[in-house]
Amino acid sequence: MPSYRAPVKDTLFVLEAVAGLYNQSHVPGFESVSPDLVEAVLNEGGKFCGEVLAPLNLPGDRQGCTRHPDGSVTAPDGFRDAYKQFCDGGWGGLIADEHHGGQGLPYTIGAVLQEYIAASNMAFGMYPGLSEGAQAAIEVVGSPEQKAKWLPNMVQGRWTGTMNLTEPHCGTDLGLIRTRAEPNADGSYAITGTKIFISAGEHDLSENIIHLVLAKTPGAPDSVKGISLFIVPKYIVNDDGSLGARNAVTCGSIEHKMGIHANATCVMNYDGATGYMLGEEMKGLAAMFIMMNAARLGVGIQGLAQADAAYQNAVEYAKGRLQGRSLTGAKNPDGKADPIIVHPDVRRMLMDARAYTEGMRALVLWGAIRVDLSRKAPDAAEREMADDLISLLTPVIKGYGTDRGYEVATNCQQVLGGHGYIAEWGMDQFVRDARIAMIYEGTNGIQALDLVGRKLGSKGGRGTQAWLGLVAGDIAAASDERLAFIAQPLAKALGDVQAGVMWLLQNGMANPDNAGAGATAFMRMMGHVALGHMWLKMAGASLAALDAGTADPDFHNAKLTTARFFAARVLPETASLKGQLEAGADTVMALPAEMF
Numbered sequence: 001m002p003s004y005r006a007p008v009k010d011t012l013f014v015l016e017a018v019a020g021l022y023n024q025s026h027v028p029g030f031e032s033v034s035p036d037l038v039e040a041v042l043n044e045g046g047k048f049c050g051e052v053l054a055p056l057n058l059p060g061d062r063q064g065c066t067r068h069p070d071g072s073v074t075a076p077d078g079f080r081d082a083y084k085q086f087c088d089g090g091w092g093g094l095i096a097d098e099h100h101g102g103q104g105l106p107y108t109i110g111a112v113l114q115e116y117i118a119a120s121n122m123a124f125g126m127y128p129g130l131s132e133g134a135q136a137a138i139e140v141v142g143s144p145e146q147k148a149k150w151l152p153n154m155v156q157g158r159w160t161g162t163m164n165l166t167e168p169h170c171g172t173d174l175g176l177i178r179t180r181a182e183p184n185a186d187g188s189y190a191i192t193g194t195k196i197f198i199s200a201g202e203h204d205l206s207e208n209i210i211h212l213v214l215a216k217t218p219g220a221p222d223s224v225k226g227i228s229l230f231i232v233p234k235y236i237v238n239d240d241g242s243l244g245a246r247n248a249v250t251c252g253s254i255e256h257k258m259g260i261h262a263n264a265t266c267v268m269n270y271d272g273a274t275g276y277m278l279g280e281e282m283k284g285l286a287a288m289f290i291m292m293n294a295a296r297l298g299v300g301i302q303g304l305a306q307a308d309a310a311y312q313n314a315v316e317y318a319k320g321r322l323q324g325r326s327l328t329g330a331k332n333p334d335g336k337a338d339p340i341i342v343h344p345d346v347r348r349m350l351m352d353a354r355a356y357t358e359g360m361r362a363l364v365l366w367g368a369i370r371v372d373l374s375r376k377a378p379d380a381a382e383r384e385m386a387d388d389l390i391s392l393l394t395p396v397i398k399g400y401g402t403d404r405g406y407e408v409a410t411n412c413q414q415v416l417g418g419h420g421y422i423a424e425w426g427m428d429q430f431v432r433d434a435r436i437a438m439i440y441e442g443t444n445g446i447q448a449l450d451l452v453g454r455k456l457g458s459k460g461g462r463g464t465q466a467w468l469g470l471v472a473g474d475i476a477a478a479s480d481e482r483l484a485f486i487a488q489p490l491a492k493a494l495g496d497v498q499a500g501v502m503w504l505l506q507n508g509m510a511n512p513d514n515a516g517a518g519a520t521a522f523m524r525m526m527g528h529v530a531l532g533h534m535w536l537k538m539a540g541a542s543l544a545a546l547d548a549g550t551a552d553p554d555f556h557n558a559k560l561t562t563a564r565f566f567a568a569r570v571l572p573e574t575a576s577l578k579g580q581l582e583a584g585a586d587t588v589m590a591l592p593a594e595m596f
C-alpha cells in the first residue's frame with residue numbers, strides 16, 4: 001500500500017524564502033500569519049492527510065462510487081467519516097471569509113492544503129474542492145441575500161457545490177449549451193437539460209448539494225453571449241434555512257472511468273428544476289470563470305500532488321529494491337545486488353521528479369501569493385500587478401503543471417518496473433488519477449491556446465512584459481558567481497521565450513494556425529523558465545542559509561544539487577521547443593483531413 005508524508009519542511013522553506021508569505025503584513029488577512037501559526041496548521045493538516053485520507057486512497061479507487069436504483073450515490077467506505085472529520089477540523093472553511101463562518105486565512109495557506117489533500121487522496125479532495133469554487137462564484141457575484149442563504153452551510157461543509165458546464169454535445173465550445181432556463185412567476189427559473197461528467201454531482205457526504213448550472217434564458221443569443229448562471233440546489237432551502245422539497249435534479253448514471261474512481265462523475269438530469277439566477281443575465285460565463293480560474297490553479301496543484309505522491313513511493317522502492325550492480329563498483333558489497341537507486345537511469349527519473357515537484361511547489365505558492373495580493377492588497381497598483389502576473393501564469397500552472405505532473409508520475413511508475421504496472425503497489429493509480437488533470441477545467445491544448453491567444457497580449461502585453469522583466473531582473477540581481485550555474489542557462493532559456501513571444505507576434509497574426517500549432521511547445525518553454533526562475537530563487541536562499549550557518553545544511557545542499565540538475569538537464573530543452581514553435585503550422589496542417 002503506498003504511503004504519503006506531507007512535505008511540510010519544504011513548504012515552509014518555499015513560503016518564507018520564495019513566496020514571501022511573511023512580508024505581506026500590509027495586506028488584510030495576513031496580520032496574524034506568523035511562522036508558528038503556519039507551521040502548526042501545516043503539521044496538523046499534513047497529519048490528517050497522511051493518517052486519514054491516504055489510507056483511503058487505494059481502497060477507494062478499488063471500490064469506487066455506487067449509484068443505487070433510486071438515483072442516490074454513495075462514496076466508498078470510510079469517505080463519509082473522513083469528510084465529517086474534515087468538516088469538524090474546520091479544513092473546509094480555512095480560507096473562507098469570516099463573515100460566513102470561515103477562518104479567513106490567506107488563499108496561499110489553502111493552496112498548500114489543497115496539495116496535501118490531492119496528494120493523499122485526489123478523489124476525496126474533489127468533493128470539497130469543487131465546493132470551494134462554487135463558493136467563490138457566489139461570494140463574488142451573488143447578492144447579499146444569496147450569500148447569506150448559501151454560503152455559511154457551504155463553508156461549514158454541510159452542503160457541497162458543483163459546477164455544471166459540460167453537455168453531451170458541448171465540451172470546450174460552451175456556446176453550444178442547450179440547457180434552458182424558463183422564468184417562473186416567483187422570480188426563480190425552471191432549469192431543463194442534461195449535464196454530463198459532473199464531478200461530485202451526487203453523493204452521500206453532505207446534506208445538500210448546490211449545483212451551479214450554465215443555461216440559456218428564452219431569446220438569449222445562441223452563443224457564449226447568451227449564457228447565464230444559476231444556483232440549483234438538490235433540496236430546496238426554505239426561508240428559515242431548513243431543507244424543503246427534493247428539487248427536480250437527479251443523477252442519471254455515473255461514469256466508469258480511468259481514474260479518480262472514488263469521485264462520482266455524474267450525468268445530471270434537470271427536469272424543470274428550480275434555479276435562481278446568480279449574477280447578471282447573460283453574464284454567466286464571466287461568473288463561471290471566477291470558479292474556473294481558481295479551479296485551474298487547483299488542477300495545476302493536482303498535477304504537482306500526484307507527482308509528489310508517486311515520487312515519494314518511488315524513492316522508497318528504489319532504496320529497497322536490489323537489482324544489478326552500480327556501474328562504478330558495488331555499493332552494497334555484502335548483498336548479492338545493489339539497490340536500484342544507484343543506477344543513473346533510475347536517478348535520472350527520480351531527480352527529474354524531485355526537480356519538478358519542488359520547483360512546481362514553489363511556482364504554485366509564489367502564484368498563490370499573487371492571488372492573495374490581487375484580491376486584497378491595499379494599493380491598487382499592487383493588486384493590478386499581481387493580477388496581471390497570475391492571469392498570465394494560470395494556464396502555465398494548469399497546463400504545464402499537469403503535463404509534467406503526469407510525466408513525472410509515469411516515470412515514477414517506471415522506477416518500480418513491472419511492480420509499478422500491477423495494481424498491488426498502487427503506482428498505477430497515481431498515473432491514472434494524474435491523467436484527468438490534463439483534460440478537465442479546459443484541456444491542456446486549450447490552456448496553451450489561452451496563453452498564446454489571450455494572455456500574452458492581454459492589456460497590451462502588460463503582464464507578459466512584467467513577468468519577463470521580473471525574471472530578467474532576478475537573473476541580473478544574482479551577481480554571486482556561485483549562482484552562475486543556473487543564472488546563465490536561465491538567461492538563455494528566457495531569451496528563447498522572448499524570441500518565442502516575438503515569433504508569435506509576427507507569425508501568429510499572419511496565420512493563426514502558426515500560433516495554434518506552436519502553443520503547446522511555447523507553454524512548455526514558458527513553464528521551464530517559470531520553474532527555472534523559482535530554482536534561481538531557491539538556490540539563492542539556500543546559499544544564503546548555508547553562508548549564515550544554517551542548522552540544516554543537508555536540506556540546503558540538496559536544494560543546490562537539485563537546482564544544478566534542473567539547470568543542466570531541463571532548461572536546455574527550451575532551445576528545441578523554440579525550434580518546434582518556429583517550424584510553424586505548415587508541416588502540422590499540410591496533410592488534408594481526408595488523408596487521415
Ligand SMILES: Cc1cc2nc3c(=O)[nH]c(=O)nc-3n(C[C@H](O)[C@H](O)[C@H](O)COP(=O)(O)OP(=O)(O)OC[C@H]3O[C@@H](n4cnc5c(N)ncnc54)[C@H](O)[C@@H]3O)c2cc1C
Nearest residue numbers: 163164165166170171172197198199265440441442443445
Ligand atoms: C472525470 C471528469 C470530470 C469532469 N468534471 C466536470 C465538472 O465537474 N463539470 C463540468 O462541467 N465538466 C466536467 N468535465 C468535463 C471536462 O471539463 C471536459 O471533458 C473538457 O472540458 C473537454 O471537453 P470534451 O470532453 O467535450 O472535449 P472536446 O471539447 O470535444 O475536445 C476534444 C479535443 O479537441 C480539442 N479541442 C476542442 N476545441 C478546440 C479548439 N477550439 N482548438 C484546439 N483544440 C480544441 C481539445 O483540446 C481535445 O483535445 C469532467 C470530465 C471528466 C472526464
